[in-house]
Amino acid sequence: MIGSIIRLHAGDNVVIARTDVGLGEALEEGLYRSRSQVPAGYKIASSDIKAGEPIRKYNVIIGFAGNDIARGTMVHTHNVEFHEFDRDYAHARDYKPTDFVARDKQETFDGIVRPDGSVGTRNYIGLLSTVNCSATVIRKAAEWFTPERLAGFPNVDGVVAFSHAIGCGMEMTGEPMDLLRRTLAGYARHSNLASVLIVGLGCERNQIAGLLEQEALSVGSNLKTFVMQETGGTRKTIEACIAEIEQMLPEANNIVRQPVPASHLKVGLQCGGSDGFSSITANPALGAAMDILVRHGGTAILSETPEIYGVEQTLTCRAISREVGEKLVERIRWWKEDYARGRDVQINGAVSPGNSKGGLANIFEKSLGSSMKGGTTSLMAVYKYAEPVTTSGLVFMDTPGYDPCSATGQIAGGANIIAFTTGRGSMFGAKPVPSIKLATNTAMYTRLTEDMDINCGEILDGTVSLEEMGQRIFQELLATASGKRSKSEQLGLGDNEFVPWQIGIMG
Numbered sequence: 403m404i405g406s407i408i409r410l411h412a413g414d415n416v417v418i419a420r421t422d423v424g425l426g427e428a429l430e431e432g433l434y435r436s437r438s439q440v441p442a443g444y445k446i447a448s449s450d451i452k453a454g455e456p457i458r459k460y461n462v463i464i465g466f467a468g469n470d471i472a473r474g475t476m477v478h479t480h481n482v483e484f485h486e487f488d489r490d491y492a493h494a495r496d497y498k499p500t501d502f503v504a505r506d507k508q509e510t511f512d513g514i515v516r517p518d519g520s521v522g523t524r525n526y527i528g529l530l531s532t533v534n535c536s537a538t539v540i541r542k543a544a545e546w547f548t549p550e551r552l553a554g555f556p557n558v559d560g561v562v563a564f565s566h567a568i569g570c571g572m573e574m575t576g577e578p579m580d581l582l583r584r585t586l587a588g589y590a591r592h593s594n595l596a597s598v599l600i601v602g603l604g605c606e607r608n609q610i611a612g613l614l615e616q617e618a619l620s621v622g623s624n625l626k627t628f629v630m631q632e633t634g635g636t637r638k639t640i641e642a643c644i645a646e647i648e649q650m651l652p653e654a655n656n657i658v659r660q661p662v663p664a665s666h667l668k669v670g671l672q673c674g675g676s677d678g679f680s681s682i683t684a685n686p687a688l689g690a691a692m693d694i695l696v697r698h699g700g701t702a703i704l705s706e707t708p709e710i711y712g713v714e715q716t717l718t719c720r721a722i723s724r725e726v727g728e729k730l731v732e733r734i735r736w737w738k739e740d741y742a743r744g745r746d747v748q749i750n751g752a753v754s755p756g757n758s759k760g761g762l763a764n765i766f767e768k769s770l771g772s773s774m775k776g777g778t779t780s781l782m783a784v785y786k787y788a789e790p791v792t793t794s795g796l797v798f799m800d801t802p803g804y805d806p807c808s809a810t811g812q813i814a815g816g817a818n819i820i821a822f823t824t825g826r827g828s829m830f831g832a833k834p835v836p837s838i839k840l841a842t843n844t845a846m847y848t849r850l851t852e853d854m855d856i857n858c859g860e861i862l863d864g865t866v867s868l869e870e871m872g873q874r875i876f877q878e879l880l881a882t883a884s885g886k887r888s889k890s891e892q893l894g895l896g897d898n899e900f901v902p903w904q905i906g907i908m909g
Contacts, residue, residue, distance in 0.1 A: 405420065406419065406420055406421050406423050406427065406429070407419055407420055407423065407429050407430065407446065408420050408682065409430070409448070410459060410460050410682070411458070411459075411460050411461040412461075413458060413461035414448065414458045414459055414460070414461060415447060415448055415449045415451055415455075415457060415458050416445040416446060416447055416448055416457060416458070416459055416477050417429070417430070417445070417446050417448045418443065418444070418445060418446075418459075418678060418679075418682065418761075419440045419441065419442050419443060419444050419445075419446060419678075420442065420862060421442050422439070422440070422441055422442050423436045423439065423440040423446065424436065424439060425437070425438055425439050429446065429448075429474065430448065434448075434473045434474045435474050436474050436476075437472060437474040437475045437476075438475065438476050440476045441761065442678075442679075442761075442843075443677050443678025443679050443760055443761035443825075443843075444476055444477075444478060444678055444761040445457075445459070445476070445477040445478065445678070445761070445763070446474060446475070446476055446477065447471045447472065447473050447474065447475045447476075447477050448473065449473050450470070450471070450472055450473050451467045451470070451471040451477075452467060452470055453467050453468065453469045453470050454466055454467060455467050456487075457477060457482060459681075459767065459770060460681070460770060462713060462716075462770055463487060463712075463766065464482075464712075464763065464764070464766045464767040464770060465482040465483060465484055465763055465764055465766055465767065466482070466483045466484075466485065466487075467481065467482070467483070468480075468481045468482060468483040469481055477763070478758075478761070478763050479758060479763050479764070482763040482764065484751040484763075484764040484765070484766065489714070489715040490715060490719075491714070491715050491718040491719065491727060491731060492715065492718065492719040493718050493719070493721060493723075493724040493727035493728060494718075494719075494720075494721050494722065494723050494724050494726075494727060495719050495720075496719045496720045497720055497721060497722055497723075497780050498720070498780060499780070500696055500697060500779055500780065500795060501697060502697055502698075502699060503697050503698050503699075505663075508663045508664055508665065508698050508699065509663075509664040509698055509876075509880060510661040510662060510663055510664060510880075511523075511661070511662060511664060511666075511667065511880040511881075511883040511884045512659040512660065512661055512662075512883075512884035512885060513659060513660065513661075513662040513666055513883065513884070514593070514594075514657050514659055515660060515662065516593050520593035520666075520816075521593055521662050521666035521818070522592075522593035522594040522595075522818060523593075523594060523667075523818045523819055523835060523836060523882070523883040523884075523885075524559045524594040524818075524833075524834055524835060524836060525557055525558055525559050525594065525596055525654065525657055526558070526559050526560055526561065526562050526594055526595050526596065526833065526834040527558065527560075527561045527562075527595065527596055527597050527598070527599075527647055527650055527651070527654055528561075528562055528563075528564060528589060528590075528592075528595040528597075528598045528599070528834060529543060529544055529561070529562070529563045529564065529598070529599045529600075529601060529643065530564050530586050530589060530590060530598060530599070530600045530601070531563075531564070531565045531566065531569070531600075531601055531602070532569050532586070532600060532601070532602035532603075532606055532608045532609070532610055532613060533568070533569025533570045533602060533603055533606035533607075533608055534565070534566065534567050534568065534569055534570070535569070535570065535603035535606060535630075536565075536601045536602055536603050536630055536639075537563075537565030537566070538565075538636065539601055539630060539636060539639050539640050539643065540563040540564070540565055540599070540601050540643065541563045541565055542640045543561075543563070543599075543640050543643035543644050543647065544561045544562055544563035545563075546640075546644050547560070547561040547644075547647065552651075555651050555652075555654070555655040556655070557654075557655045557656070557657050558596070558651060558654050558655050559834075560833070561647060562833045562834060562896070562897060563897070564586075564589055564900040565900065566582075566900060566901070566902050567904070568582060568608075568902065568904050568908075569582065569606050569607065569608040570603075570605075570606040570607045570608065571607070571908050571909060572607060572608075572906050572907070572908055572909075573906045573907060574607050576906070577905065577906070578904070578905050578906025578907075579607070579608065579906070580616075581786075581787055581788060581902070581903055581905060582608060582902050583608065583612075583613050583616050583617055584617070584787070584788040584789060584814060585787075585788040585810060585811065585814040585902040585903075586600070586613060586617075586814075586902075587613070587617035587619055587814075588788050588790065588813070588814025588815060588816070589813065589814055589834075589900075590617075590619055590625060591619075592813065592814075592816070592818075592834060593816075593818055594818060594834040594835055595834055596624065596650070596653070596654035596657070597623075597624040597625070597626075597647075597650040597653070597654055598624065598625050598626075599625075599626050599627070599628065599643055599646060599647065600613070600625070600626070600627045600628075601627070601628045601629075601630065601639065601643065602627070602628070602629050602630065603629070603630050603631060604629045604630055604631030604632060605631065610627050610629065614627075623653070624650070624653075626646050628642055628643060628646075659884065659885065663698070663699065664695065664698040664699065664700050664880060665698055665699030665700050665794065666700070666818075667695060667700040667701070667818065667819060667879065667880075667883055668700070668701040668703060668791060668815075668816050668817045668818050668819070669692065669695065669700070669701065669702050669703065669817065669819050669820070669821050669879060670703045670705070670809055670812030670813065670817035670819070670820045670821070670832075670835075671688065671692070671702060671703060671704050671705065671775040671776060671812075671820075671821055672705075672706070672775075672805050672808060672809055672812075672820055672821070672822040672823070672830070672837075673685060673706070673709070673771070673772050673775060673822065673823040673824065674805040674822065674823075674824050674828035674830065675756055675757075675760070675824045675825055675826030675827055675828040676757050676760060676762060676768055676771060676772070676823075676824070676825050676826070676842075677757070677760025677761055677762065677825025677826055677842055677843070678760055678761025678762060678825070679761075679825055679842040679843050679859070679862060680760075680762075680768075680771040680772075680823060680825045680842050681767075681770055681771030681774055682842075682861070682862065683842045683843070683858040683859060683861040683862050683868075683871075684823035684824070684825070684840040684841065684842040684858035685771045685772065685774040685775050685823050685842075686774045686868055687840070687858045687861060687868055687871040687872050687875060688774075688775045688777075688821055688823055688840060688872075688875055689774045689775055689776060689777035689778065689872070690777065690868055690869055690871070690872025690873075690875075691777075691821070691872045691873070691875035691876040691879065692775070692776060692777035692779070692796065693777040693778055693779055693872070694872060694873065694876045695876060695879070696777065696779045696794075696795050696796055697779075699794055700794065701791060701793070701794045701795065701796075701797060701816075702776055702777065702779075702795070702796045702797070703791060703797055703798075703799055703812050703815065703817055704717075704773070704775060704776035704796065704797070704798050704799075705798065705799045705800070705801040705808045705811065705812055706772060706801055706802070706803040706808050707733055707734060707737055707749070707800050707801060707802070707803070708737065708742075708747065708748050708749035708765065708769075708802065708803045709748070709765070709768055709769050709772040709773075709803045710734075710769050710772060710773045710798075711734055711737070711738075711749050711765060711766075711769055712765060712766035712769045712770070713766070713769045713770050713773050714730060714731065714734055714773075716773055717730060717773065717776070717781050717798065718730055718731060718781070720778075720779075720780045720781055721780065721781040722780055722781065722782050722783075726781060726782070726783060726784055727781070729784040730781070730784045730798055733784065733786075733800040737749050738750075741905070748765045748768070748803055749765060749803075750765075751764055751765055752764070752765070753765055753768050756826045757826075759826075760825050760826055775821075775823065776796050776798075777796060779795060779796045780795065780796065781796055781797070781798060782794070782795035782796060782797055783795075783797040783798070784797070784798045784799075784800070785797060785798070785799045785800065785815060786799070786800050787799065787800055787801055787811040787814075787903050788810075788811045788814035788815055788902075788903075789815055790815055790816055791815040791816045791817070799811055799812060799815055801903065802903060804901070805822070805828065805830060806830075806832070806898075806899040806900075806901040807901040807902070807903050809830075809832045809837075809899065810832075810899070810900055810901050810902055810903070811903060813832060813834075813835055817835060818835055818883070819835050819836055819837070819838070819879060819882060819883055820832050820835055820836070820837040820838070821837075821838055821840065821875070821879065822837050822838065822839050822840065823839075823840045823842065823858070824839060824840070824841060824842065824846075824854075825841075825842035825843060825846065826846070827841075827846050827849070827850045827853065827854075829853050829890075829893075829895065830890060830895065830899065831888075831890035831891065831893070831894075831895025831896030831897075831899060832890075832896050832899050833896035833897060833899070833900075834896075836882050836883070836887070836888045836890075836891055837888055837890045837891075837895075837896070838855040838856065838875075838878055838879065838882055838888045838889075838890075839853055839854045839855045839856070839888070839889060839890065840854075840855065840856050840858050840875065841854040841856065841857050841858060841859055842858055842859060842862075843859040843862060844857055844859035844860065844862070844863055845859070846859070847859055852889060852893065853889050853890070853893065854889060855878060855882075855888055855889050856871075856874065856875060856878060858871055858875075
């Protein structure tokens with residue numbers, strides 16, 4: 403990648419500025435010159451493109467020329483049109499069985515084996531609110547357990563409150579309530595939580611009894627419930643929660659990490675603050691790491707439905723079956739035809755101001771990079787938001803593109819670690835799981851090194867290959883799963899990123 407521009411595919415009619423390109427600068431060994439100044443990460447027409455013709459990046463359509471674009475012209479939102487086009491889903495046409503690593507050669511990490519056989523990467527005690535009305539209680543109870551008060555329990559990573567903004571004033575039945583309860587139950591069962599308290603107000607629509615019955619949860623030594631109206635109000639419920647957690651701490655502390663196969667890793671894949679380099683460095687490097695993980699029997703959870711729109715055919719063609727491919731297409735159609743029709747959201751074209759400033763013209767281009775996080779193995783299953791992920795390999799979960807909400811669904815589904823790529827510099831954590839941050843470019847990594855775990859910009863600098871970076875990411879995931887604290891954990895992030903998807907009507 404030496405030089406000022408990058409050609410990604412022989413079939414492309416654009417190239418990418420690796421560095422800032424000056425007016426009149428000779429490009430591609432002097433074949434043509436830049437017709438303007440072009441920031442790093444932006445596209446430049448490498449041939450004349452007629453109005454209406456497709457613009458190709460990685461030989462994938464990312465938009466259409468809004469007017470005649472002369473060779474050497476910067477290509478961005480001012481001359482790229484977004485509109486629908488036919489795609490061949492070719493369900494299961496390119497499916498290939500995974501070439502697994504032999505069991506005796508599988509990599510391992512030091513995990514926490516729970517009584518049910520699930521494996522955790524962290525060891526928290528969690529508090530869940532059924533409704534916003536009990537949010538203050540669980541936060542106050544969690545805040546009481548300062549590092550000083552937990553000093554005698556070195557194997558406990560902390561006490562964390564998962565509060566949210568809904569639980570009442572919403573539909574009593576149907577998908578909105580089912581979704582909230584799936585999410586809460588997914589956290590209640592999560593392998594990174596040693597014990598859980600569920601706290602309600604008492605008169606909310608999301609009743610504790612209904613939650614327990616619907617999600618087959620049972621009160622026991624590691625799951626307790628409190629109802630504020632029955633316990634005596636705010637102060638007494640906070641005190642009761644603190645007393646109960648104090649009883650839970652000795653058992654929670656009584657864990658020993660042990661070597662377990664990498665197949666127990668379930669990685670939630672996220673990207674935020676994407677830029678023009680996301681599809682060149684961090685996202686395909688994370689995809690290379692996921693290919694390694696899948697071969698070791700692990701699970702990669704690709705999500706953010708609006709951010710695969712336009713390139714979903716690259717997933718359906720390698721689905722294990724037509725049924726799995728059609729399930730993915732059905733989710734996209736629901737977004738387009740029911741949920742987001744006529745709304746000013748990214749599945750309908752526009753990306754965020756930060757994405758645009760980073761060089762991305764529209765959602766098709768963003769999706770091209772976003773989908774690369776999943777790697778190249780076959781698509782094994784498609785899940786609704788927060789459904790338990792029970793299939794290993796590359797899977798997809800239907801979530802919004804909003805990172806905290808998407809990661810919440812992945813964690814509820816069983817993800818025990820998050821891998822998060824960013825070009826602009828997203829600051830993110832997601833208790834009770836660790837999150838590692840992958841920077842797309844060296845300039846941002848250097849500027850925000852306190853928040854970034856790995857600099858995938860080295861690929862762009864020419865000092866590391868894509869395959870080498872994929873191996874580095876895989877090893878970092880194993881180390882972090884074994885207890886190494888990520889940058890976001892060192893900064894204390896993750897207390898405010900529990901964001902269940904609110905899809906229903908409030909009333």
